[in-house]
Amino acid sequence: MTIYDVIDRKKRGQALSDEEIRYFVQAVAGGGASDAQIAAFCMAVLLVGMSEAECFALTRAMTDSGARVPRPRAGGVFVDKHSTGGVSDSTTLVLAPVLAACGARCAKYSGRGLGHTGGTLDKLECFPGLTVSLTPAQFEAQAERVGAVVAGQTAQVVPADKRMYAVRDVTATVDSIPLIAASVMSKKLASFADVILLDVKYGEGAFVRGVEDAASLAALMVGIGRRAGRRMCASVTCMDQPLGDWVGCCAEVREAVGVLRGEVQNDLAALSLDHAARLLRLALGISAAEAERRVKGAVASGAALQKLRDMVAAQGGDARAVDDFSLLPLAPQRALIRAPRDGFVRVHALPLGQACVLLGGGRQRAGEAVDHTVALHLLRRTGSRVRAGEPLLEVFHRGGAQAALGRAAEGFSVEQMPPAAQPLIYRTIEEDT
Numbered sequence: 001m002t003i004y005d006v007i008d009r010k011k012r013g014q015a016l017s018d019e020e021i022r023y024f025v026q027a028v029a030g031g032g033a034s035d036a037q038i039a040a041f042c043m044a045v046l047l048v049g050m051s052e053a054e055c056f057a058l059t060r061a062m063t064d065s066g067a068r069v070p071r072p073r074a075g076g077v078f079v080d081k082h083s084t085g086g087v088s089d090s091t092t093l094v095l096a097p098v099l100a101a102c103g104a105r106c107a108k109y110s111g112r113g114l115g116h117t118g119g120t121l122d123k124l125e126c127f128p129g130l131t132v133s134l135t136p137a138q139f140e141a142q143a144e145r146v147g148a149v150v151a152g153q154t155a156q157v158v159p160a161d162k163r164m165y166a167v168r169d170v171t172a173t174v175d176s177i178p179l180i181a182a183s184v185m186s187k188k189l190a191s192f193a194d195v196i197l198l199d200v201k202y203g204e205g206a207f208v209r210g211v212e213d214a215a216s217l218a219a220l221m222v223g224i225g226r227r228a229g230r231r232m233c234a235s236v237t238c239m240d241q242p243l244g245d246w247v248g249c250c251a252e253v254r255e256a257v258g259v260l261r262g263e264v265q266n267d268l269a270a271l272s273l274d275h276a277a278r279l280l281r282l283a284l285g286i287s288a289a290e291a292e293r294r295v296k297g298a299v300a301s302g303a304a305l306q307k308l309r310d311m312v313a314a315q316g317g318d319a320r321a322v323d324d325f326s327l328l329p330l331a332p333q334r335a336l337i338r339a340p341r342d343g344f345v346r347v348h349a350l351p352l353g354q355a356c357v358l359l360g361g362g363r364q365r366a367g368e369a370v371d372h373t374v375a376l377h378l379l380r381r382t383g384s385r386v387r388a389g390e391p392l393l394e395v396f397h398r399g400g401a402q403a404a405l406g407r408a409a410e411g412f413s414v415e416q417m418p419p420a421a422q423p424l425i426y427r428t429i430e431e432d433t
């Protein structure tokens with residue numbers, strides 16, 4: 001068998017055997033496959049597709065390409081949530097402390113911003129002093145003591161995905177359903193969560209545009225997780241407009257804190273608390289109504305907010321920022337984007353995410369520093385009625401922001417007719433369906 005043969009067979013539409021897939025993935029992780037060969041393989045998969053069995057084999061081989069994350073010794077059920085990426089999605093910052101306050105353990109690895117989408121690690125680093133680089137012993141101790149810990153993955157876990165993802169990123173092969181499924185699930189299976197919720201985004205600001213493609217991706221990933229013995233559920237959710245009303249690291253942390261204080265009631269709050277309740281139901285084996293009651297109780301009592309303080313402090317951060325937003329500053333200059341005419345607003349997540357990147361709030365090159373203070377504040381959401389000249393968006397920047405302001409303006413169209421309402425949650429897959 002050669003790498004050439006594996007690519008050639010896939011290109012001709014033939015199903016690959018487990019051995020062929022494993023051989024290829026080992027060559028990716030071990031350096032035996034060149035970037036050109038990885039690109040050709042990924043493009044063949046994107047164009048020809050993969051069966052569920054092939055995708056499962058690819059996932060397993062990728063998981064086995066590196067180290068496993070050791071399960072902390074703490075007892076109890078470990079839960080995890082994974083979003084396929086969006087704009088203003090800070091659900092993890094809400095969900096991890098809520099779940100810990102309710103007696104489930106949320107000890108998870110998260111990522112940094114990718115393209116126009118934000119990353120939980122970048123947001124967590126807004127807390128002065130907080131580190132996301134934890135040793136396995138620190139991770140384990142915090143999982144046991146606090147019940148909530150969010151850290152960065154080490155390079156030893158799923159090295160095959162790191163190489164394949166870097167090649168996909170520059171060869172227009174990110175948006176392949178089997179490749180996304182194997183990439184996400186190989187990382188989940190290398191970790192130890194017992195119960196996993198997948199939030200699969202569709203729409204203008206998502207990596208997968210079509211709702212039915214997102215639903216297929218969700219079903220495929222749930223199937224892979226179940227085959228590997230994990231308890232799985234999923235949501236297919238709309239990312240046509242940003243989830244919350246703020247885009248930008250410090251601003252999103254403030255908004256997540258607002259949800260935990262019970263002060264913010266928007267799509268971010270609705271989705272975070274819905275996901276927390278669904279995970280809690282599976283983790284504790286309680287009814288949906290009881291899970292919802294406990295989640296709401298953790299917010300109302302302040303227990304979830306206290307868990308966030310504990311989590312931030314345990315990772316070396318200044319937990320006073322939870323109560324003192326001057327420690328989560330916003331950039332000093334302000335600009336407004338106004339409605340060009342009377343009509344109904346339609347918000348577009350992609351240009352808003354890109355505008356945040358142009359302001360310095362995301363990366364244009366791997367490894368760049370992120371400006372946590374720049375922000376976009378949505379003053380109107382899809383469907384609202386405006387008059388010409390009324391403000392749609394407030395931008396917090398540091399000057400020289402013309403390109404970003406231009407892109408931010410593309411984040412809104414004002415139309416004559418109200419746009420068709422899209423449900424936030426299009427479909428869910430529950431454990432017992």
Ligand code: URA
Binds near residue numbers: 181
């Ligand atoms: N997130 C991942 O981890 N992998 C993908 O392929 C897409 C989104």
